[in-house]
Amino acid sequence: MAHADTTETRQYLTFTLAGEVFGVDVAKVREILEWSSITKVPQTPEFMRGVINLRGSVVPVIDLRQKFGMPETERSINTCIIVVEVETGAETLVLGMLADSVQEVFELEGVNIEPAPRIGTKLDTSFLKGMGKRGDAFLMILDIDRVFGGDDLAGLAAAGERAA
Template sequence: MSVTTITETRQYLTFKLDDEVFAVDVAKVREILELTSITKVPQTPQFMRGVINLRGSVVPVVDLRLKFGMSETAPTVDTCIIVVEVAHEHETLVLGALADSVQEVFEMEPGQVEPAPRIGTKLNTDFILGMGKHDGQFIMILDIDRTFTSDELATAGSVSGEAA
């Protein structure tokens, strides 16, 4: 998906990672949870923090800060888990994403979203749907379906399958 595919006003959930503000389409968000105990799963990528029990279902939890090359998320009173639905190979995978804090939900018109900047040829920015501006601040709008590679999602899917 790209900015050109955004043809209608959409609602986005904004959240912070370090000092940066990110957003994800609310249609992809299932719920927001307070930080809970995360069970580590051996031999998974560093950004895969483990799994949680969500009403009897095993949900893999990823640390978006680590995924994006930042320092590990430190637990605070505001740290939360955003439970999202990610499309992967004709099925929907449920993932928990650690965030430093959740900000707000707001609407953006298609004209308020600009294409993601191209930063050289070696840096993959395909997971950034576009750049929005809200209250004078840039917001990176994530294409959550493209934030993780197929291999990473396969690992997450197998983690939730094994733990079940």
């Protein structure tokens, strides 16, 4: 991404997970919600916390901390649900992601995005678009369509149908 079009400027919503800053393209974000009642769905992956009712629609809620191998997200005054659209090939799946807190929306030029680091052959960083440079700090820019593999998305869609 960084080298495809280094003059392109995009807006990213930044949020925190376990003290680390992540970003997601605002074009993928539908809305940000306060933590609400999440209904657990049986036989779903650990990182799927359940589903919420979003104006009559069943929306799966994912704990990104657990998806990334971190401790489970605990509810606090800043904990929120970021509702995003994920492309699954032929269709778009709407899902919620738990975040410790939402920071801000800011613009980042392509020249300020480095490729995702390659750390050995066993660590998969394909879900990262890159590392955004902001002053002396870095933030991890997620490729939200790749965070969840095909099997994950199929399971999430099925869980949403079961809950409906």
